[in-house]
Amino acid sequence: MSAVNNLFVLYTGGTIGMLQTPEGLVPAGGFEARMREHLARHEVPAPRFVFQEMLPLLDSANMSQREWLAMREQIVAAVDQGGHDGVLLLHGTDTLAYSAAALSFLLLGLGVPVVLTGAMLPAGADGSDAWPNLCGALAALEAGIEPGVHLFFNGELMHGARVSKLRSDAFDxxxxxxxxREGERAAELPSALAYRQPRQPVNLAVLPLFPGVQASHVRALLASGVRGLLLECYGSGTGPSGDADLLAALREAHAGGVVLAAISQCPQGHVEFGVYAAGSQLRDAGLVSAGGMTREAALGKLFTLLGAGLDQAEAQRWLALDLCGEMAER
Structure with a gap:
């Protein structure tokens, strides 16, 4: 762990740099000048940095796998070709946790720290958290943090593959x-998951279980060509085990090559199939436990595994192992 001296700043849009219009807040360019002016005026210590905008700038509600891949490509180029020893990514808050999780897996093995941050209020608004978040992230990078993906917000540096957004209108x-988080750690990473390896978009779906969920819902998702289905189960990984048609639909999906992963709907939950028979039957239908992973982490991990071209068996194997601290303490 060493201080960052040659920082790459990637601005993707988001509230932090938005400007007010008659239609509401919209992403706006020119944030580099505003950032440099603020740092100079307030004499904020910061490493030397190169600033780049990712065009088109986004409201992060429009984030997709395509943008995740574009961010990955620009970060890899900045580190491998540009010689940067740290990355600061400015991003909207709606999908900030999703992007932090996805990049945690897309950048496995990258030897520099990547810190994501954003703001609940634009940089020009009274009482905004934009500058405290940005300057706090810069301070963390300058002080030195471990390689890997992190999220800095409201004075706290958080693990990129564990963080979630819990509030829609508060600075914290x-x-x-x-x-x-008691999962088994992977002894080593397969070459297919190294950060330099190309990735492809993947058709994925998330389905929360609820009283009244039907087999037809699962089959409709399968008909769309999904390759991975993240099932948000009750409690410790249970579901309607008395619904034979639903279990049959899951077995059909698994037999057809779809990777089925299970997480808990509980904010502080984890999946442990063997506790209840209702969980064991989901396991027997082909679901793989994602342990204590968040929705964001499980989705990002599925995307990375299948986007790397792994087959069903290999994807299931690595899904069940901890790769970067998402399901085991490190």
Whole structure:
């Protein structure tokens, strides 16, 4: 762990740099000049940095796998070709935790720290958290942090593959909730998951279980060509085990090559199939436990595994192992 001296700043849009229009807040360019002016005027210590905008700038509600791949490509180029020893990514808050999780897996093995941050209020608004978040992230990078993906918000540096957004209108919107993280660590990473390896978009779906969920819902998702389905189960990984048609739909999906992953709907939950028969039957239908992973982490991990071209068996194997601290303490 060493101080960052040659920083790459990637601005993707988001509230932090938005400007007011008659239609509401919209992403706006020119944030580099505003950032440099603020740092100079307030004499904020910061490493030397190169600033780049990712065009088109986004409201992060429009984030997709395409943008995740574009961010990954620009970060890899900045480190491998540009010689940067740290990355600061400015991003909207709606999908900030999703992007932090996805990049945690897309950048496995990258030997520099990547810190994401954003703001609940634009930089020009009274009482905004934009500058405290940005300057706090810069201070953390300058002081030195471990390689890997992190999220800095409201004075706290958080693990990129564990963080979630819990509040929609408060400065302490993000947190890492206590979850049981007792998964088995991968002894080594497969070459297919190294950060330099190309990735492809993947058709994925998330389905929360609820009283009244039907097999037809699962089959409709399968008909769309999904390759991975993240099932948000009750409690410790249970579901309607008395619905034979639903279990049959899951077995059909698994037999067809779809990777089925299970997480808990509980904010501080984890999946442990063997506790209840209702969980064991989901396991027997082909679901893989994602342990204590968050929705954001499980989705980002599925995307990375399948986007790397792994087949069903290999994806299931690595899904069940901890790769970067998402399901085991490190």
């Amino acid at each position: 919107a993000f947190t890492v909730l206590p979850r049981r």
